[in-house]
Amino acid sequence: MTDNEILNLSCSGLARAIAARRVSAVKALEVTLSRAASVQPRLNCFLRLDSELALEAARLADREIARGHARGPLHGVPMAHKDMYHRAGVASSWGGRIGPSRPAPATATALERLDSAGAIQFGVLNMAECAFGPTGHNYHYGHCRNAWDPERITGGSSSGSGTSVAARANFAALGSDTGGSIRLPATFCGTAGVKPTYGRVSRAGAMPLSFSMDTVGPLARTVEDCALILGVLAGQDARDPTTDPRPVPDYMAALARPVAALTIGRPRQYFYDDCDAEIAALMEASLEAFRKLGARVVDVDLPEIDPWNAAGSMIISAEAAALHGNWLRTRPQDYSPQVRARLESGLAIPAASYIDSLRLRGVALQAFTRAVFSKVDVLHAPVVSFQTPTIAETDVAGGPKMSQLLAQVIRLTRPANYLGVPTLSVQAGFTRAGMPVGMQFLGKPFDEATLFALGHAFQSATDFHSRAPKL
Amino acid sequence: MKTDFSAELAVALVNAQGISCTPESAAEDAKFAASVLERASAAFARLAFEDEPSGFTAAQRRAAP
Numbered sequence: 001m002t003d004n005e006i007l008n009l010s011c012s013g014l015a016r017a018i019a020a021r022r023v024s025a026v027k028a029l030e031v032t033l034s035r036a037a038s039v040q041p042r043l044n045c046f047l048r049l050d051s052e053l054a055l056e057a058a059r060l061a062d063r064e065i066a067r068g069h070a071r072g073p074l075h076g077v078p079m080a081h082k083d084m085y086h087r088a089g090v091a092s093s094w095g096g097r098i099g100p101s102r103p104a105p106a107t108a109t110a111l112e113r114l115d116s117a118g119a120i121q122f123g124v125l126n127m128a129e130c131a132f133g134p135t136g137h138n139y140h141y142g143h144c145r146n147a148w149d150p151e152r153i154t155g156g157s158s159s160g161s162g163t164s165v166a167a168r169a170n171f172a173a174l175g176s177d178t179g180g181s182i183r184l185p186a187t188f189c190g191t192a193g194v195k196p197t198y199g200r201v202s203r204a205g206a207m208p209l210s211f212s213m214d215t216v217g218p219l220a221r222t223v224e225d226c227a228l229i230l231g232v233l234a235g236q237d238a239r240d241p242t243t244d245p246r247p248v249p250d251y252m253a254a255l256a257r258p259v260a261a262l263t264i265g266r267p268r269q270y271f272y273d274d275c276d277a278e279i280a281a282l283m284e285a286s287l288e289a290f291r292k293l294g295a296r297v298v299d300v301d302l303p304e305i306d307p308w309n310a311a312g313s314m315i316i317s318a319e320a321a322a323l324h325g326n327w328l329r330t331r332p333q334d335y336s337p338q339v340r341a342r343l344e345s346g347l348a349i350p351a352a353s354y355i356d357s358l359r360l361r362g363v364a365l366q367a368f369t370r371a372v373f374s375k376v377d378v379l380h381a382p383v384v385s386f387q388t389p390t391i392a393e394t395d396v397a398g399g400p401k402m403s404q405l406l407a408q409v410i411r412l413t414r415p416a417n418y419l420g421v422p423t424l425s426v427q428a429g430f431t432r433a434g435m436p437v438g439m440q441f442l443g444k445p446f447d448e449a450t451l452f453a454l455g456h457a458f459q460s461a462t463d464f465h466s467r468a469p470k471l
Numbered sequence: 472m473k474t475d476f477s478a479e480l481a482v483a484l485v486n487a488q489g490i491s492c493t494p495e496s497a498a499e500d501a502k503f504a505a506s507v508l509e510r511a512s513a514a515f516a517r518l519a520f521e522d523e524p525s526g527f528t529a530a531q532r533r534a535a536p
Contacts, residue, residue: 197531198531199528199531244531246535304514306510307510307511307513307514308514309510310506310507310508310509310510310511311507311511311514313503313507314507314508314511317503317507325488325490328490329488329489329490332490332491340496341496341499344490344492344496344500345499345500345503345504347484347485347488347490347500348476348480348481348484348500348501348503348504349504349507350504353507353508353511353515356511356515356518357511358527359518359522359523359524359526360511360514360515360518360522361524361526361527361530362522362524362525362526362527362528362529362530363518363519363522363526363530364514365527365530365531365534366530366533366534369530369533369534373534402499403499403502403503403506420527420531444534444535444536445531445532445534445535446531446535446536447535447536450536
């Protein structure tokens with residue numbers, strides 16, 4: 001296989017090629033490391049490459065394959081992750097200066113599960129400082145740049161995850177999603193990404209931002225890879241008491257489910273307010289593709305979403321301010337102005353309003369379920385309502401324009417975090433300017449399988465996901 | 472509900488928690504707090520006396536397929 005053929009494989013394709021000894025784990029890693037080094041000056045997506053450790057792991061993976069043993073479905077697949085997943089003996093950066101000054105005592109459950117499945121971690125990725133920024137700006141390590149146009153934002157906070165995967169410099173990456181941080185980089189960079197149901201994936205050993213809203217999930221080039229990786233990550237974990245005990249479905253088997261029996265909802269309210277015309281047209285084209293696949297598309301009325309977004313903002317701000325309180329008191333200069341300002345705003349939220357925001361959450365989920373999931377299997381919507389802006393246009397630091405910009409970027413993603421529902425982002429097409437645009441499917445709690453079936457059917461009928469940026 | 476959340480109040484709240492802030496950042500804090508409190512206030516007013524945070528987990532279980 002040529003280097004390009006290897007780099008364009010999906011995770012599942014590469015794992016199959018390694019198992020069949022059509023390519024070695026060492027070769028796959030070497031071409032990935034070489035690609036990573038070549039795109040880094042343009043994209044600034046890696047914070048560290050662990051080449052030697054990864055090569056050692058790849059050699060072991062090849063010896064295991066030679067003995068007829070594959071650890072799991074990701075055996076030999078190189079991956080780098082957002083630098084907020086702790087590995088024993090290593091200090092994570094959290095994308096800034098605040099954070100663990102000492103090596104982590106234990107490895108994050110998500111990393112442990114990927115290790116057990118055979119994945120090989122070869123580095124860590126740029127991210128928004130403390131995962132508290134939706135654009136991909138980073139004032140400590142430099143802004144992360146979009147593989148489709150390095151002048152444009154990647155989205156955040158999983159900025160390096162989105163652009164490294166899109167650039168074929170990484171096969172898949174862990175992101176985290178508290179207000180849209182998996183789906184925003186997935187849409188701006190043209191990858192798939194899944195924000196699982198709150199409680200589906202353990203957060204143990206991952207940097208917390210808002211313990212009520214944080215979720216852990218993958219970004220990958222195909223929905224099939226997202227399904228494969230979520231199957232590895234999901235399930236109860238004694239180290240995270242918020243994880244749900246229900247069994248994890250076979251997400252890979254779900255990919256084969258026919259979509260003809262499914263009903264897709266198109267929201268009448270909120271999600272298309274002030275939506276860019278090209279994005280709206282791409283959403284309609286994607287719905288037409290689903291109609292051709294036999295799915296039914298119906299319009300649905302939503303309850304009022306904005307109060308839920310406000311309540312979600314209060315929860316994230318108040319919890320983040322509490323988590324960072326000691327550092328805000330003792331090391332305020334170690335934050336960038338933007339992150340310090342956002343954290344400070346959480347200190348002004350009254351305790352009773354924070355608690356009301358939590359009390360409202362169950363009521364909101366019930367209302368949303370009644371309005372949406374009593375009529376349709378999933379809700380289909382754009383991820384953002386505007387085209388990918390440039391890094392310069394969105395460089396607002398901590399100034400007065402910051403709140404307005406942040407509210408606009410996360411407006412369509414935060415509702416799913418507040419409701420805790422699973423959401424899959426899939427590329428729906430390209431704008432005339434050549435930038436990818438994503439759609440999102442919101443599903444019933446713990447029904448990631450239906451989202452994967454729809455996303456996979458779309459990718460089987462289109463080729464947007466297989467197009468690569470020219471770098 | 473119109474929320475009267477002034478920059479002076481934001482300064483007092485932030486300082487009371489041992490954190491210093493500038494007049495500019497306090498003005499932004501006040502604007503943020505006023506905005507989210509106003510937008511959520513009607514929904515909060517409709518909450519039943521019995522509604523509590525654990526209602527979210529219960530709603531998740533009920534809505535799961």
